[in-house]
Amino acid sequence: MSVEHMRSWKIGDVAVTRIVELWKFTDHINMTIADAEPEEVIAMDWLHPHYATPDGQQIMNFQGFVVQTPELNVMLDTCIGNGRDRFYDVFRDLNTSYIEDLGTLGLKREDIDVVLCTHLHFDHVGWNTYWDGSQWAPTFPNARYLFGKTEYAAWQEMRSHDDHGPHDVRHFIDCIDPIMERGLADLIDTDHRISEELWVEPSHGHTPGHIHLCIESNGERGVITGDLMHHPIQTALPSRPARFDMDPVAGKATRESFVEKYKDSGALVIGAHFADPTAGWIRSDGDGQRFFGVGLED
Template sequence: MLDQDFRRWQVGQVRITRIVETAPVVSPVTLMFPDESDALITPHHGWLKPHFLSPEGEMLVAWQCFIVETPDRRILVDTCIGNDRKRYFDIFNDMHNPFLEDLRRAGYPPESIDTVLCTHLHYDHVGWNTHFVDGRWIPTFPNARYLFGRVEWDYMIGLAESGDWQHAGHVPDSLQPIMDAGLADLIDVDFQVCEEIRLFPTPGHTPGHVSVHIESQGDVAVITGDIMHHPLQMAIPDKPCAFDHDKEQACCTRRSFLTRYQDSNALVIGSHFPEPTAGHVRSDQSAWRFDT
């Protein structure tokens, strides 16, 4: 369902609202799969078009967050990139997106969020954890508990301590201020957030990556996180992606995830999938496709 600018889904008593921070951008095949060409996509044009490919046939990738509202909780899943940052990719530097205004227009002012949940701790999933006020980074959601995976935290802090600022440059502005404010809870990969929402481990992209399983009144949805960046990966689950930390593990995780949710009524919400973002996993010979 589209409500003005916001895509919303109802899963039993749970309402999920998508807030798009960064509109879809073209991602050449070689960015995810350096040794491939556009021929990798061609056999799948029939189901990838028109939503997930540009008119020229290149992959489209979006950055967005999801508010998961239960009868008594307001949970924000992943917080995108954030404004006023310096990041590895130029397109994410010094951004000035109306993200907070969009949250308010959708009915979720920052002070109303009680939980911030990060599927993993890459910079493009934690950016709006904080915002820049009077010369310092402060928590954007002052009334929320921030749920960071314990394995993820140790991994990211290890990168920072080793001086790997290409991959951990966001720790000082997006993660450490939450810890310093006493708002972070380090959790296990199978953490039960509330009655309707639980996490389950989906490692490979990062060591402690999780996906979010939502179940209410017999309806099921799942927010993928970065086990896939594009629906194309359903058709080629065993193709290593350049973005994944442990490529072999990531391929195994994709297969396990797709097998788990294939040919069911479970609504699969792709964290980086552009509009319409959600659909169903359908088996397709020895692999899968995304049915919207």
């Protein structure tokens, strides 16, 4: 993916930069909200043209984030990765410039101090490793990889089942196991603090043990959602069932509490899969609320 799609935001002294692997991926809205129809999307003027097509399909990105504090370089979620065998054809055998894009920030693979995975779905762990010509090796050799303790345990249990559907576990072989085998991983609690500016909060539902990243620096606040929501429409409709939530009841409760907490808070909300503008604010709007992307506030 071209560096032209990279974007950066400042939260106090913390810089957040997105690296995009799949740009403006479109699909039926019920990929995200199980009972939604295109007519609902068409009726929401604020979704157009950035987050939806004229015929009511959703637009989203597959992307990861570099979070830089004055002391640490953190990779948050590492996308899909090149040369992978995946359940969905669109994610199979990619050949993107993810690592080269990282270099435009003046960073080498060896400069990353922490890799944090909000959860362990295949599209959030891919660049944990790369093919070095003979094996899957850690992409960021000097980093500590942070996986949720509850999350990791739940996926290990799932590995005992032969599931090759949307929650396929085969990606563990090339993205997670090589990290664990080399002793580079720390299994963290759902309230783990990474640094003075960065900590995680629990957002169970999409997966068991899902977390999201909170940022605070110089009086400014931000949050990167992970997959507690996939599309800005969910800020307006947090109670609607999300198709890929492994625990739909918990996922609904998580979205509702997240929207309530961050609505009108001033915190910059960065959506893990939100198209451009990826960052913005959840604000009251009439009898409800919606997402106001940076540059689209009016």
